[in-house]
Amino acid sequence: MTAPRHHLDAAVATRYASGELPEPGSWQVERHLEGCGACAARVSAAARASAAGPTLAAVRSALLAEVAGLAPAQETASPVPVRPPGRWTRLRWAAGPALRGPWLPAVAGVCLVALVLAHGGASPQARTALLLLAPLLPLAGVALSYGPHTDPLHELTATSPSGGLRLLLVRSAAVLAVCVPALTVAGALLPAVEGGPGPVAWLLPALALTLGALALGSYLGCRNAVAVVGGLWSLGVLGPVTVRYGALPAERLDQALTPWFSSPGAQAGWAGAAVCCAVLLAVRRHSFDFFDRPEFS
Structure with missing residues (x-):
């Protein structure tokens, strides 16, 4: 997807990282972050600098370790078929x-x-x-x-x-x-x-x-x-x-x-x-x- 020409400033990134941004605005920010690495880095830095930064870092480390342990089992598991919605x-x-x-x-x-x-x-x-x-x-x-x-x-x-x-x-x-x-x-x-x-x-x-x-x-x-x-x-x-x-x-x-x-x-x-x-x-x-x-x- 093509990223919008607008970028997130520090204030918006801080509000998003702290959870103060309203839900619709947060979803729009997340949509923008899908195609904008610079803004993603700005939000990541804001999250690390917040009061919840150490907790987020610990959760991230635990999650990465859990995913690394489950990876071999997922490779052998058979995929679950998902039926896409019909054309109508x-x-x-x-x-x-x-x-x-x-x-x-x-x-x-x-x-x-x-x-x-x-x-x-x-x-x-x-x-x-x-x-x-x-x-x-x-x-x-x-x-x-x-x-x-x-x-x-x-x-x-x-x-x-x-x-x-x-x-x-x-x-x-x-x-x-x-x-x-x-x-x-x-x-x-x-x-x-x-x-x-x-x-x-x-x-x-x-x-x-x-x-x-x-x-x-x-x-x-x-x-x-x-x-x-x-x-x-x-x-x-x-x-x-x-x-x-x-x-x-x-x-x-x-x-x-x-x-x-x-x-x-x-x-x-x-x-x-x-x-x-x-x-x-x-x-x-x-x-x-x-x-x-x-x-x-």
Whole structure:
């Protein structure tokens, strides 16, 4: 594994060696020590200099002697077979809690309600409502995918070698893999409005918002970043469009959304925003490996 660019200072090493560091922070330190010999030496020196140093040295000597005595017996013993978890189990846990919890039926429910209302004639503006909500649904899945507030095993998975940004991206990709096809099919099945945005016009805004939330999460934590990005979308697009155009016919309302979704300038702007957020996320990738993250505070 590649060691993070952050290294432990003497104060953190002393707190870890004395057991004063909180558990999540300790696990992040241990993850860092797996790939950083300099920090491992610093922690070892701090442990030897602590009040428990002589006791630790005695335990180490006794343990080495015990291991040396057991080594010949272990060489002749037959290994115990361990059955690895199945592929479905690994995929299920890698996908994260969003695909195991209420978010998945919520997405299906939004699509189903929009189809029923539109084709039943109860709400001809259901297509517009789905278009406005579509960029927010992946954000909700990302917020539920990573963090101690949703994943009971978060401290273990986040401090494992495959944790951090890598795990967050895997779970975000799983959310998009479910959300994008469902919303696209639902949008295509809804009655079309001439001159209005197409059924896939929300894809670039959703991608930009998702990447923006991930990049902002390197500063604020995943849940807080999703709340900020979703709030900005609601204040900047969802609220004003609903208040200003909510009483218009569906045809004019869809046309009013074109500057936000379907115009070449809007699509180019969302694409540029997605690229900028992806670059920022790449620059900030190491912040997901450092133990002093907002999610662990």
